[in-house]
Amino acid sequence: MTNRRSGPPKRRSGPPRQPMAIIAVCMLGVLVLLAVFAPVLWGEEAVAADPDAIALPPSGEHPLGTDKLGRDILLRTLVATRLSLVMAVAATLMGGCIGLALGALPAVLGTRAQRWFASVISTWLAFPVLLVAMLTVILLGPGTTTAVVALALTMTPSFARLAQTLSSRVGGSEYLAAARMLGVSRRRQFTRYVLPNIAEPVIVNVTTSIGGGLLALSSLSFLGVGVQPPDFDWGRLLSEGFGQVYNSPVAAIGPGVAVVFAGLAFSMLGESLAAQLRNREHGRALPPRRLGPAPVAERPARTPAETERAETEAAPLLDVDGLSVSFPGPDGWIRPVQDVSFRILPGEIVGVVGESGSGKSVTMMSIAQLAPAGAAVTARRLRFDGEDLTGRTPAEAGRVLGTRVGVVFQDSLTALNPALRVGTQLAEIPRVHGGAGRAKAHEMAVRALDDVRIPDAARRAQQFPHEFSGGMRQRALIAMSQIGSPSLIIADEPTTALDVTVQRRVLALLRRECAESGAAAIVVSHDVAVLAELCGRLLVMYAGRIVEDVDIALLATPERLAHPYTRALAASLPDLGTDRTKPLVTIPGEPPDLSRPVTGCAFAARCAFATDDCRTEVPVLTEHRHGGRVACRHPQDAMATDAAPGREEVGA
Amino acid sequence: MAELVIEDLVVTFGHRHRAFNAVDGVSLTVPHGTIVGLVGESGSGKSTVARTVAGLQRATSGRITLDGDDLLRTRGVDRRRRARDVQMIFQDPYSSLNPRMTVGETIEEALTTHGDLDGRRRAASVRELLDLVRLKPAVAGQYPSQISGGMRQRVAIARCLAVRPRLIVADEITSALDASVQGAVLNLIRDLQRELELSMIFITHNLAAVRYIADTTVVMSRGRVVEHGDSEEIVANPRQPYTRALVSAIPRIEHAGTDHLLRFADEEGLR
Numbered sequence: 001m002t003n004r005r006s007g008p009p010k011r012r013s014g015p016p017r018q019p020m021a022i023i024a025v026c027m028l029g030v031l032v033l034l035a036v037f038a039p040v041l042w043g044e045e046a047v048a049a050d051p052d053a054i055a056l057p058p059s060g061e062h063p064l065g066t067d068k069l070g071r072d073i074l075l076r077t078l079v080a081t082r083l084s085l086v087m088a089v090a091a092t093l094m095g096g097c098i099g100l101a102l103g104a105l106p107a108v109l110g111t112r113a114q115r116w117f118a119s120v121i122s123t124w125l126a127f128p129v130l131l132v133a134m135l136t137v138i139l140l141g142p143g144t145t146t147a148v149v150a151l152a153l154t155m156t157p158s159f160a161r162l163a164q165t166l167s168s169r170v171g172g173s174e175y176l177a178a179a180r181m182l183g184v185s186r187r188r189q190f191t192r193y194v195l196p197n198i199a200e201p202v203i204v205n206v207t208t209s210i211g212g213g214l215l216a217l218s219s220l221s222f223l224g225v226g227v228q229p230p231d232f233d234w235g236r237l238l239s240e241g242f243g244q245v246y247n248s249p250v251a252a253i254g255p256g257v258a259v260v261f262a263g264l265a266f267s268m269l270g271e272s273l274a275a276q277l278r279n280r281e282h283g284r285a286l287p288p289r290r291l292g293p294a295p296v297a298e299r300p301a302r303t304p305a306e307t308e309r310a311e312t313e314a315a316p317l318l319d320v321d322g323l324s325v326s327f328p329g330p331d332g333w334i335r336p337v338q339d340v341s342f343r344i345l346p347g348e349i350v351g352v353v354g355e356s357g358s359g360k361s362v363t364m365m366s367i368a369q370l371a372p373a374g375a376a377v378t379a380r381r382l383r384f385d386g387e388d389l390t391g392r393t394p395a396e397a398g399r400v401l402g403t404r405v406g407v408v409f410q411d412s413l414t415a416l417n418p419a420l421r422v423g424t425q426l427a428e429i430p431r432v433h434g435g436a437g438r439a440k441a442h443e444m445a446v447r448a449l450d451d452v453r454i455p456d457a458a459r460r461a462q463q464f465p466h467e468f469s470g471g472m473r474q475r476a477l478i479a480m481s482q483i484g485s486p487s488l489i490i491a492d493e494p495t496t497a498l499d500v501t502v503q504r505r506v507l508a509l510l511r512r513e514c515a516e517s518g519a520a521a522i523v524v525s526h527d528v529a530v531l532a533e534l535c536g537r538l539l540v541m542y543a544g545r546i547v548e549d550v551d552i553a554l555l556a557t558p559e560r561l562a563h564p565y566t567r568a569l570a571a572s573l574p575d576l577g578t579d580r581t582k583p584l585v586t587i588p589g590e591p592p593d594l595s596r597p598v599t600g601c602a603f604a605a606r607c608a609f610a611t612d613d614c615r616t617e618v619p620v621l622t623e624h625r626h627g628g629r630v631a632c633r634h635p636q637d638a639m640a641t642d643a644a645p646g647r648e649e650v651g652a
Numbered sequence: 653m654a655e656l657v658i659e660d661l662v663v664t665f666g667h668r669h670r671a672f673n674a675v676d677g678v679s680l681t682v683p684h685g686t687i688v689g690l691v692g693e694s695g696s697g698k699s700t701v702a703r704t705v706a707g708l709q710r711a712t713s714g715r716i717t718l719d720g721d722d723l724l725r726t727r728g729v730d731r732r733r734r735a736r737d738v739q740m741i742f743q744d745p746y747s748s749l750n751p752r753m754t755v756g757e758t759i760e761e762a763l764t765t766h767g768d769l770d771g772r773r774r775a776a777s778v779r780e781l782l783d784l785v786r787l788k789p790a791v792a793g794q795y796p797s798q799i800s801g802g803m804r805q806r807v808a809i810a811r812c813l814a815v816r817p818r819l820i821v822a823d824e825i826t827s828a829l830d831a832s833v834q835g836a837v838l839n840l841i842r843d844l845q846r847e848l849e850l851s852m853i854f855i856t857h858n859l860a861a862v863r864y865i866a867d868t869t870v871v872m873s874r875g876r877v878v879e880h881g882d883s884e885e886i887v888a889n890p891r892q893p894y895t896r897a898l899v900s901a902i903p904r905i906e907h908a909g910t911d912h913l914l915r916f917a918d919e920e921g922l923r
């Protein structure tokens with residue numbers, strides 16, 4: 001990480017804290033001071049010829065010596081700061097503005113204008129830079145203005161291309177469509193919608209380019225087509241210095257150092273601006289030293305009753321106990337998954353439901369040893385088919401799982417490699433893990449596709465993912481998860497993007513596959529009804545914890561569900577029998593922000609049955625009389641009339 | 653509010669031999685002050701109808717009129733008048749709000765484009781609109797990234813109401829939201845419709861939602877209308893095989909713990 005912070009974490013925005021930014025700002029400060037004051041202080045001295053001091057080597061009086069007319073080179077270099085900077089900034093700004101107009105305006109002008117502008121920009125880009133510069137010089141004659149214009153013209157197309165790329169994203173956005181529909185004028189669309197959304201990267205790019213611009217202008221002056229005497233910039237001084245390089249080699253060094261210094265200042269400033277933007281986009285995280293060790297589930301190991309049950313029960317295929325997943329955040333660990341414990345028996349289909357961000361995907365990916373980079377996964381116990389996975393690296397644990405766990409990802413388009421034929425991707429698994437030969441593996445791939453009812457499987461195996469429809473890709477993914485004959489399938493939202501009819505086919509396939517092969521499955525969804533049809537048991541997640549673990553059949557009789565959140569979830573879904581005259585049942589409020597520690601029950605703020613102790617202590621997931629487990633102080637199932645002691649007195 | 657009539661609408665994409673009709677002769681009517689549901693599978697042309705009505709897509713042929721005014725005429729029509737005819741609410745509240753404008757600015761944008769209120773009156777209107785969509789006034793100072801998806805969708809609804817359009821097109825406005833939030837947005841739409849007598853096209857693939865919210869429902873398949881009628885009736889007694897297939901494919905909580913899916917797999921020959 002580039003940022004090191006001193007002192008306690010404070011607000012996130014504010015002045016840049018990276019050392020590079022500080023150095024760049026200081027260097028820039030020096031340059032600006034020189035540009036403003038040097039000509040005032042030493043302007044006359046720098047141009048006054050002194051016949052007694054012609055071409056002197058460095059001395060105490062003239063640290064960099066004097067030139068052919070006896071003028072002090074150091075002073076001249078300092079005085080030249082103003083012209084050099086003004087030219088570079090002017091040229092870059094000019095190029096930036098023209099580029100921005102060319103690249104970004106079309107976003108609000110319609111498709112025909114876009115095409116026209118795009119071809120102008122590419123033609124312009126194709127022109128050699130030197131040719132553009134030379135043509136400008138020929139047309140305008142050498143001079144300061146010429147140099148600036150020439151530079152601006154060569155910079156314009158690359159700014160335009162950048163602005164075009166950025167603004168085409170805005171141009172296709174729904175918020176711009178909404179503005180258009182509101183009747184917002186084109187000018188306002190441009191200034192309020194397009195510009196602010198592309199400004200930051202453009203500013204970074206322009207800043208960085210000033211440094212390059214400075215170099216380019218110096219070369220133009222050096223070559224004699226830029227600044228003309230008696231004016232002088234660093235490039236001019238360089239070329240004069242080179243003229244006397246034999247009797248005073250230092251003469252060229254002063255202006256040279258100045259050019260490099262200023263170029264570096266702008267490049268560094270641009271870089272640190274860019275770093276600042278990146279940090280803001282991805283959120284800044286505390287360095288490991290300040291984060292401390294990854295959080296672990298604090299609950300003690302199992303109660304004796306649970307241990308007894310664990311021993312009498314059939315050996316689980318998957319046994320997860322005290323699983324926590326944390327990410328480094330700006331103010332410490334963010335804990336999207338906390339103390340999750342559950343078991344899956346062989347052949348069982350278990351559903352996981354919960355709101356977006358409740359930690360479903362992170363839990364499943366961590367179990368499959370595919371947790372995102374940066375995640376800290378801890379567990380008291382994580383056993384698959386009798387083998388302990390805790391204490392191994394994800395790569396080792398992944399090898400233990402091998403083909404015994406098949407994963408279906410949430411997004412079918414990104415889960416398949418777009419550059420490989422579908423059949424080749426499927427065949428990869430038996431080839432790598434099963435040691436099958438090429439022909440054998442391909443045959444297996446085609447059979448797997450045929451198994452999930454992809455018509456004409458042999459031909460389809462030769463196609464690329466984008467040639468499949470969404471439903472077919474999803475089926476191909478299921479085929480892929482099946483091909484190693486896994487004993488556990490983990491499916492994250494396998495049908496969310498699909499139409500109902502396709503969804504039902506995919507669900508039926510999954511169900512059939514499990515019934516036939518005896519594989520177990522964990523299926524994640526935010527739609528309880530989907531899980532009701534598919535699964536035997538339901539895990540309900542809220543704010544990173546399992547709040548209820550219940551037989552799926554109880555969903556059909558919601559009054560027998562125990563946790564207030566599960567009950568609200570089951571009641572809030574409109575179905576084909578909902579009373580149209582009444583408002584739908586909803587859950588008021590929002591889920592908590594997991595980047596801050598949550599004390600007590602995370603659902604308390606939205607729960608109608610919350611009491612004071614709910615808000616202070618985390619309810620533990622324990623066995624419940626409905627045969628499953630619940631984490632709630634006041635379970636609401638019908639038999640639990642005694643379960644909310646003193647609710648009236650304490651109040652909500 | 654007003655009555656929308658679509659007659660024989662055709663929208664063609666692509667050129668010559670690759671051309672296909674995304675919308676292929678659709679006719680439907682949205683009577684004054686009612687919600688018409690538009691359902692169908694993805695690719696059935698629902699959204700294309702919506703975007704054409706909203707003026708975001710060109711029609712190839714056909715007529716769309718709002719109280720007799722031709723909505724397909726684009727020449728010489730005042731941009732702002734057109735905006736007061738039809739407004740659309742989009743599926744994804746994450747991308748339909750400008751990330752660089754606060755909630756207040758977003759709603760004000762609609763207000764200033766349509767009437768020159770002074771600053772104080774505008775602020776009051778923003779508060780009123782936020783109140784209408786059940787948001788607290790403090791939300792006005794926040795950026796879209798600082799509020800939840802459900803709240804964002806309410807902001808989008810408030811922005812649309814600020815224009816006082818004669819017709820609202822809502823395209824899958826609940827499908828990007830969590831189940832528990834969907835209900836709240838559906839309730840809001842229903843209440844607003846009653847309070848303000850809105851005319852609305854409500855597009856969704858969720859038959860349960862459409863049955864709850866729409867007075868009449870139009871079922872589309874492959875660019876054509878296959879069935880239309882009273883919403884409750886269509887879901888209870890679908891007449892066309894396509895509609896029947898849609899209705900029977902809806903996952904139901906009543907099937908919890910049964911072998912319904914396995915039976916379906918057998919029937920369909922999925923072995």
Ligand SMILES: Nc1ncnc2c1ncn2[C@@H]1O[C@H](COP(=O)(O)OP(=O)(O)OP(=O)(O)O)[C@@H](O)[C@H]1O
Pocket residue numbers: 327334336354355356357358359360361362363372373374526594
């Ligand atoms: N790589 C990551 N770095 C930091 N935080 C992450 C990362 N991946 C996920 N999170 C956070 O973990 C939390 C849980 O995310 P997760 O994807 O598991 O939710 P989910 O229940 O699957 O939601 P959805 O229904 O939207 O798929 C979220 O707050 C998310 O922002």
Ligand code: SF4
Pocket residue numbers: 563564565601602603604605607608609610611614619631632633634635
């Ligand atoms: S523990 Fe208390 S606040 Fe939490 S769900 Fe149960 S009753 Fe509600």
Ligand SMILES: [Mg+2]
Pocket residue numbers: 360361362410492493
């Ligand atoms: Mg997920």
